[in-house]
């Protein structure tokens with residue numbers, strides 16, 4: 524079964540073709556980062572218009588790359604939330620149009636569930652039960668996954684997402700949006716203990732807060748001029764990484780998960796990928812990271828999730844499928 528996956532929930536236009544939920548025949552991601560760089564964040568109206576401009580051509584390009592024609596597509600999977608409503612409308616309308624024209628089923632996908640499906644696209648795949656940490660620019664959640672299609676959200680950020688904190692910190696330093704990859708690169712050969720940034724809410728519970736960390740960094744920058752950028756980045760990143768690692772391990776212990784799967788854009792981070800496995804192994808847990816291109820927004824994970832919903836859960840959606848900007852993961856199959 525060939526699934527066409529479509530992702531337009533934020534600032535990446537992505538199209539993928541995946542066979543039987545596992546084999547990636549094509550996965551194309553077009554980033555709008557340059558478009559939004561000058562605004563310091565994603566400008567929703569500009570994002571919608573750019574998805575509309577780019578999506579049809581990207582779908583044609585993906586088919587060509589996979590060596591397929593339109594009549595070989597068996598199913599269309601599309602992100603219908605959570606995300607920015609304008610961009611979601613563009614993706615869902617396009618997907619419904621393809622489903623109608625090709626007379627194939629349409630399956631709506633939750634963007635957060637799609638992130639988790641990166642763990643199923645790994646070779647070998649990570650099988651539930653596991654504790655999922657989703658750390659992206661829009662979300663930071665801890666999710667117990669007893670089986671695919673069942674998601675129990677057990678913790679998460681009360682304010683900024685981990686990636687959002689990195690992006691906002693980068694903005695203070697004058698970096699263009701999104702700043703995560705640049706902070707990652709600058710931090711790599713520097714001392715993560717150089718500046719003692721706080722670790723908010725580290726000691727208790729499964730909730731997180733990153734807004735306070737950003738404010739602490741703002742005050743620190745006002746009081747200390749001329750600190751080297753690599754030290755600043757390494758120290759700030761270390762605070763984010765330590766909170767993510769500690770909270771995920773606490774959740775895994777509490778819910779008796781021996782495996783932790785880390786997804787979302789921040790899961791591409793080198794320091795997180797270095798620190799987490801070592802710490803988890805000390806406590807008898809294993810940590811799994813999909814390849815970086817499956818951690819950041821893409822449509823292969825959307826196609827994999829759509830395949831699971833259709834084939835294993837027997838779910839298809841009407842062509843009137845409505846985007847939901849605030850679609851929760853709890854209770855979503």
Ligand code: KG4
Pocket residue numbers: 533658659660661662685686687689690701702703704707787788789790791792793818819820
């Ligand atoms: O999952 P994603 O591509 O989009 C959302 O669903 O939000 O995540 C984007 C976020 C941004 O905040 C970006 O700065 C961050 O992931 N990010 C990184 C890295 N690559 C992307 N953060 C740290 N290190 C990276 N290498």
Ligand code: ZN
Pocket residue numbers: 634638659660787788819820
């Ligand atoms: Zn995402």
